[in-house]
Amino acid sequence: xxxxxxxxxxxxxxxxxxxIIALILIFVVIDMMENLDDFIDKNVPYxxxxxxxxxxxxxxxxxxxxxxxxxxxxxTAGKAANLSELTAIKACGVSLAxxxxxxxxxxxxxxxxxxxxxxxIVPMANRxxxxxxxxxxxxxxxxxxxxxxxxxxxTRIVSISYFDDNNNIAHTVSIQDFSxxxxxxxxxxxxxxxxxxxxxxxxxIAKDVVRRTFGEVNQTxxxxxxxxxxxxxxxxxxxxxxxxxxxxxxxxxxxxxxKNQQKSGNDPTNTLIEFHSRFAFAAASLIVILFGLPISxxxxxxxxxxxxxxxxxxxxxxxxxxxxxxxxxKNGALDPILTAWAANILFLTAALVNLPRxxx
Numbered sequence: 001x002x003x004x005x006x007x008x009x010x011x012x013x014x015x016x017x018x019x020i021i022a023l024i025l026i027f028v029v030i031d032m033m034e035n036l037d038d039f040i041d042k043n044v045p046y047x048x049x050x051x052x053x054x055x056x057x058x059x060x061x062x063x064x065x066x067x068x069x070x071x072x073x074x075x076t077a078g079k080a081a082n083l084s085e086l087t088a089i090k091a092c093g094v095s096l097a098x099x100x101x102x103x104x105x106x107x108x109x110x111x112x113x114x115x116x117x118x119x120x121i122v123p124m125a126n127r128x129x130x131x132x133x134x135x136x137x138x139x140x141x142x143x144x145x146x147x148x149x150x151x152x153x154x155t156r157i158v159s160i161s162y163f164d165d166n167n168n169i170a171h172t173v174s175i176q177d178f179s180x181x182x183x184x185x186x187x188x189x190x191x192x193x194x195x196x197x198x199x200x201x202x203x204x205i206a207k208d209v210v211r212r213t214f215g216e217v218n219q220t221x222x223x224x225x226x227x228x229x230x231x232x233x234x235x236x237x238x239x240x241x242x243x244x245x246x247x248x249x250x251x252x253x254x255x256x257x258x259k260n261q262q263k264s265g266n267d268p269t270n271t272l273i274e275f276h277s278r279f280a281f282a283a284a285s286l287i288v289i290l291f292g293l294p295i296s297x298x299x300x301x302x303x304x305x306x307x308x309x310x311x312x313x314x315x316x317x318x319x320x321x322x323x324x325x326x327x328x329x330k331n332g333a334l335d336p337i338l339t340a341w342a343a344n345i346l347f348l349t350a351a352l353v354n355l356p357r358x359x360x
Contacts, residue, residue: 004089005102008076012106016072023064028053035137044136052132058125059247062118062281067315069110069285073103073293100293107289114282119251127248151266152233155180160195160239168197168236173206175232188213195229197236204229233263246274269336273329276340281322287344288318291351318343 032053039049077099080086089099133139148160152175161172173195177188193208209224238260249257254275261268292314322343329339 004094008080008099008102009106011076011079012072012103015075016068016110019068019071020061020064023068024057024060027060027064028056031056038137042136042138048132048136052129052136055125055128055132058117058122059129062114062122065110065114066281066284066288066318069107070288070292070315073107073289076103077293096294100290103289103293104286107286111282111286114285115279118278118282123248123250123253127244130245130248148239150234153263155183156232158232158234163236163239165236165240168199170195170204170239175229186214190229192227201228202235204232234260246271251275251278269332270330272336273326273339276337277326280340280344283344284318287347287351288314291347291354294351294355318347321346 038044044052077086080089086099090096148158148163148170150158152158155178157176157178159174159176160170163170171194173190173192175190175192176186177190179185179187189212190206191210191212192206195204195206197203198205206227206229207225209227211222211224211227213220213222238256244253244257246254246257254271258268258271258275261271325334325339325342328334329336334342
């Protein structure tokens with residue numbers, strides 16, 4: 001690695017670091033102004049408020065990383081251009097592509113870290129943040145393990161009044177089975193006082209069971225003190241996962257949740273978009289660098305201020321297009337993978353078209 005590369009990478013990383021710190025402070029101040037009344041009304045302790053914004057920080061970092069990277073490249077390249085450093089670099093025979101190389105390698109590493117960060121660290125922090133909102137701010141109140149309702153298979157719906165995750169016991173359970181030919185026609189129903197999961201047999205044991213069968217003419221009801229339910233597909237771990245929001249799930253949990261949705265006949269489109277969007281948004285830093293850096297590396301009338309305006313506009317258009325494509329994807333108009341990567345594909349295409357036009 002040459003001295004020039006070290007110099008550029010150092011300037012680039014320093015600018016990204018200070019950009020992230022500044023943007024975090026802006027986000028926190030704006031959010032605090034919005035939530036200050038709620039914190040005061042609910043008498044939330046100061047240490048809880050501090051903890052809330054501490055676990056909110058990873059989500060902020062995930063959102064602002066592409067913007068911070070873009071501005072890092074902007075100020076580093078723009079400063080070099082305005083101080084005629086870039087002119088001296090080009091005079092030494094360094095092409096624009098070679099000048100961009102340390103930026104691209106650094107951004108590639110940042111994107112790789114962002115995938116791990118958004119896939120595992122951010123969901124863990126979001127769980128704590130949502131828990132604080134539920135317990136102290138009364139937002140989205142749900143009680144873990146209560147009022148669980150889901151589709152186990154294409155023809156089976158399960159409702160559980162309360163699930164004790166410490167003992168793997170589900171209380172007041174209703175399992176409704178419908179006809180494969182007519183999903184509006186119920187053909188059977190099983191009601192149990194409780195279900196206990198046998199970890200050795202990997203099967204649910206129902207207690208105080210009433211099993212009803214609905215025929216074309218007759219209806220039957222059978223009573224059992226205890227009954228094995230080998231036909232159900234869910235596990236204790238899946239019951240807790242079903243209550244989580246996608247932003248609380250890591251990559252492994254999202255993947256399992258998608259498979260369960262497909263197995264049960266539910267539409268996994270929204271979850272698939274969330275899954276692939278984490279990869280696409282992490283790669284956004286690389287795309288915006290490839291698009292914005294050549295623009296910033298040329299002296300322009302208006303100086304650095306004009307370049308700032310151009311790159312803010314680029315970032316804004318990218319975010320708007322990403323939201324629009326997600327709206328089409330969630331409505332079923334676009335494939336989930338294409339939905340997640342549409343903004344990146346568009347800006348990558350624009351970058352590749354624009355790159356040969358930039359003065360080398």
